[in-house]
Amino acid sequence: MAKTTDDAQRWTVVIPRLPSEPSRYRVAVWRELRRAGAIQLGQGTWALPDASTTADEIAKIVSLIDGSDGEVLVLDASGSAGTDQHRLRELFDGARRAEWTEFSSECDKAVAELRREIDHQKFTLAELDEEEQNVDRLRRWHRELTVRDRFGAADAADMQTRLDQCAAELAHFTELVYTAVGLN
Secondary structure (H helix, E strand, O other), rough: OOOHHHOOOOEEEEEOOOOOOOHHHHHHHHHHHHHHHEEEEEEEEEEEEEEHHHHHHHHHHHHHHHHHOOEEEEEOOOOOOOOHHHHHHHHHHHHHHHHHHHHHHHHHHHHHHHHHHHHHHOOOOHHHHHHHHHHHHHHHHHHHHHOOOEEEEEEOHHHHHHHHHHHHHHHHHHHHHHHHHHOO
């Protein structure tokens, strides 16, 4: 259902202009925009839903651009019609769903890897360290995605269950490693 202009979602539009060289500035700004959850509306035009966290994210992006001798326009916006609001929200939620799908796939891979290590009885502290790092990475990613998913595009409970499954499998693997190396 399209929102009326009275309850329309506000957006922050960022239009950076950066020098072509060195490319590290463009890459840093692109990464920061992606980390903030910005959606690309067109060549060099990004949008974020207006929220309390947006101001800090925008300040960081502006600082990066200023440090590169670039220029930036930061605009407050809302769609001029309900269909515009709907489309912006659809683009934003679609980007979040794609991220959650990738996260879910990575959780499946982590569980499969842990089960493979158990099947092969690869119970070493080095392997445990590697698997702990992988699950820690998934935990950080989950926190980041949860913050970015401002409208709840994914089933948060399902995503938490996926992460919990990884943690449970890691706990089981940890017990087996500790027993194998005599730490239990």
